[in-house]
Amino acid sequence: MGTNGKPHLAVYKLSSCAGCQLQILNLEDVLLDIAGAVEIAYFPMASRRMDPGPYDIGFVEGAVTEPAEIEKVKTARQQCRVLVALGSCAAFGGLPSMKNRFPQHEVERRVYQRPDWIHSVAARPVSEYVKVDAILRGCPIDTSEFLELVKAVLIGIRPRLASHSLCLECRLQENGCLFDRTGCMGPVTAAGCGALCPGLGRACEGCRGPAEGANLAGFARLLEAKGYSRRDVIDRFQKYAGAEPSMAVAATALAWEEAHA
Amino acid sequence: MGSATRVATAVHVADQAGWEGLIRALQRTHAVWGPVQEGERVILKEITEPAALRVDVPPTLLPTKKVYRAPRETLFQFSRKQARAAPDSGQREAAAKPLALVGIHPCDLKAIQLLDRVFTGFFVDDRYSARRAQTFIIVSNCTTPFRSCFCTSFDSGPFARNGFDLAVTRLGDRYLLQAGSPAGQTFLAVLDFPAASSSDLAELVTAEAGARQQITRRIDTDGLTRLLNMNVDHPVWDEVADRCLCCGACTAVCPTCYCFSVRDRLNLDLETGERQMDWTSCLIMEFSQVALGHNPRHHRVARVKQRLYHKFSYFNDQYGEFGCVGCGRCVETCVADLDPVEILARLR
Ligand code: SF4
Ligand code: SF4
Ligand code: SF4
Ligand code: SF4
Numbered sequence: 001m002g003t004n005g006k007p008h009l010a011v012y013k014l015s016s017c018a019g020c021q022l023q024i025l026n027l028e029d030v031l032l033d034i035a036g037a038v039e040i041a042y043f044p045m046a047s048r049r050m051d052p053g054p055y056d057i058g059f060v061e062g063a064v065t066e067p068a069e070i071e072k073v074k075t076a077r078q079q080c081r082v083l084v085a086l087g088s089c090a091a092f093g094g095l096p097s098m099k100n101r102f103p104q105h106e107v108e109r110r111v112y113q114r115p116d117w118i119h120s121v122a123a124r125p126v127s128e129y130v131k132v133d134a135i136l137r138g139c140p141i142d143t144s145e146f147l148e149l150v151k152a153v154l155i156g157i158r159p160r161l162a163s164h165s166l167c168l169e170c171r172l173q174e175n176g177c178l179f180d181r182t183g184c185m186g187p188v189t190a191a192g193c194g195a196l197c198p199g200l201g202r203a204c205e206g207c208r209g210p211a212e213g214a215n216l217a218g219f220a221r222l223l224e225a226k227g228y229s230r231r232d233v234i235d236r237f238q239k240y241a242g243a244e245p246s247m248a249v250a251a252t253a254l255a256w257e258e259a260h261a
Numbered sequence: 262m263g264s265a266t267r268v269a270t271a272v273h274v275a276d277q278a279g280w281e282g283l284i285r286a287l288q289r290t291h292a293v294w295g296p297v298q299e300g301e302r303v304i305l306k307e308i309t310e311p312a313a314l315r316v317d318v319p320p321t322l323l324p325t326k327k328v329y330r331a332p333r334e335t336l337f338q339f340s341r342k343q344a345r346a347a348p349d350s351g352q353r354e355a356a357a358k359p360l361a362l363v364g365i366h367p368c369d370l371k372a373i374q375l376l377d378r379v380f381t382g383f384f385v386d387d388r389y390s391a392r393r394a395q396t397f398i399i400v401s402n403c404t405t406p407f408r409s410c411f412c413t414s415f416d417s418g419p420f421a422r423n424g425f426d427l428a429v430t431r432l433g434d435r436y437l438l439q440a441g442s443p444a445g446q447t448f449l450a451v452l453d454f455p456a457a458s459s460s461d462l463a464e465l466v467t468a469e470a471g472a473r474q475q476i477t478r479r480i481d482t483d484g485l486t487r488l489l490n491m492n493v494d495h496p497v498w499d500e501v502a503d504r505c506l507c508c509g510a511c512t513a514v515c516p517t518c519y520c521f522s523v524r525d526r527l528n529l530d531l532e533t534g535e536r537q538m539d540w541t542s543c544l545i546m547e548f549s550q551v552a553l554g555h556n557p558r559h560h561r562v563a564r565v566k567q568r569l570y571h572k573f574s575y576f577n578d579q580y581g582e583f584g585c586v587g588c589g590r591c592v593e594t595c596v597a598d599l600d601p602v603e604i605l606a607r608l609r
Pocket of ligand 3: 440481511514515516517518573585586587588589590592601
């Protein structure tokens with residue numbers, strides 16, 4: 001708690017596009033209410049003010065892809081009573097984790113002229129290095145889920161965040177189903193985004209990571225039966241949440257099976 | 262609300278203009294909801310233009326249950342510090358125009374009757390019964406059933422027997438109308454449509470027989486509950502669980518699925534908020550989870566079985582009827598192509 005009795009909030013950034021932090025700033029309408037409820041003590045992207053820790057609640061955005069970030073995330077853990085992985089990069093490795101399937105030296109050579117300047121490791125979720133208390137899914141996060149989580153922490157209860165399949169949310173909005181045309185990832189992806197993409201006629205790409213208990217093996221068989229290649233299926237599984245354990249196992253099993261067929 | 266038994270009444274005939282006039286007349290006193298085609302989707306919604314209402318379209322994406330319970334509803338507002346009177350839902354219902362459901366399929370009408378057992382039986386849900394009690398129903402008999410239909414298995418179609426105020430059967434450009442309740446009879450009398458000719462009546466009989474013949478998909482309900490109870494370990498359940506994605510889509514669209522969850526949404530002042538109700542599904546993990554995290558349906562096969570056993574066994578135990586009306590929505594909806602007709606046939 002700060003001197004004024006308000007809980008202190010911190011936002012850290014690792015390897016990411018800053019889109020999730022931007023979502024917090026997009027909460028213009030209620031930002032003042034949030035500022036009334038918490039002290040924004042450390043949020044470099046939003047303010048020059050940087051109060052030292054400890055903090056009551058910390059959000060970490062981004063995947064861990066550098067040795068320096070490993071240190072940073074361990075410090076964040078020490079500083080924060082409640083630590084939240086903010087967005088799919090922090091929660092699952094996110095888009096940066098697409099590189100993990102290639103050897104590190106190959107990735108570095110493809111992107112940089114001087115790989116010897118680069119100190120990068122495989123992209124991992126925050127939970128690889130420290131215990132996280134909650135995750136906020138999405139690329140980017142959903143603002144109402146962010147608020148739900150902040151409010152739950154403030155009154156000390158467990159937040160209610162959706163972890164079931166997106167299809168349930170999508171069907172309740174009476175969207176036309178895109179699966180047959182697009183191989184939509186909705187059936188195995190966690191809801192909570194309000195079925196944003198299918199509602200706009202775009203297939204779900206799985207940015208919120210796998211739904212709780214998702215039948216990934218069954219979904220892979222279904223996609224293949226509908227004519228998608230093994231490579232296509234693995235690409236879909238490794239796009240946003242390839243470093244999430246159940247996705248990693250499913251994708252690895254598919255690749256192994258292919259290699260040993 | 263339609264009476265339980267059909268009132269034998271004469272059949273009347275309206276042309277397109279007469280039919281639209283009927284809807285317009287109903288709109289004076291009721292909020293008229295019916296199927297509307299929007300691109301590839303068929304949606305149940307409130308009708309403004311009578312011509313938009315379609316009686317010849319496949320089942321609506323979401324069934325009639327959505328008018329009695331929206332997928333998300335606010336039950337009341339609260340304050341943590343002091344008990345505050347919630348906006349009275351009864352008053353709100355009374356202020357709104359009563360509801361008319363027009364053009365709903367016979368299977369959906371049967372589903373409403375089943376939901377009545379759930380929400381106005383042993384436990385009475387005030388919100389549901391307030392909306393339901395005032396509903397005027399015009400059921401639309403199906404002359405050309407759709408590819409997934411199997412209503413004949415549960416005697417819930419293709420023509421309705423009871424529970425409606427009016428029944429309409431479209432034959433070419435004619436709408437054959439028949440009252441099924443005193444309210445329907447009164448309404449029809451005011452409109453003064455000509456009586457059907459004997460050839461119209463003969464066509465009506467042929468149309469029903471023809472529709473029945475087109476429905477070839479069937480669940481054999483003979484001893485079905487017992488059969489299910491004797492086959493809880495049948496290999497078909499593991500096969501279904503291997504394919505089912507537990508996405509819950511089939512339960513979202515099912516006209517007889519009624520499960521919901523309740524949550525409190527706090528405002529940022531951390532003092533006031535509202536209590537909400539959302540539709541949910543037994544296929545999702547959270548549904549059966551209890552305090553401290555235990556989940557008796559942790560395994561997919563248990564969740565898959567819950568859905569089918571509820572429809573075809575437990576509902577029957579509780580209410581003496583099956584909890585499926587054969588509308589085929591779940592079959593059309595399932596991306597994994599799972600079909601209760603095929604699954605249950607495997608037990609025979
Ligand atoms: S569009 Fe995608 S998310 Fe929506 S129901 Fe179909 S598969 Fe599920
Ligand atoms: S729609 Fe199909 S895949 Fe989804 S839960 Fe129902 S049966 Fe399973
Ligand atoms: S189980 Fe399927 S066919 Fe039966 S009523 Fe529900 S959606 Fe219709
Ligand atoms: S338990 Fe499952 S099958 Fe039964 S009504 Fe609820 S959601 Fe539908």
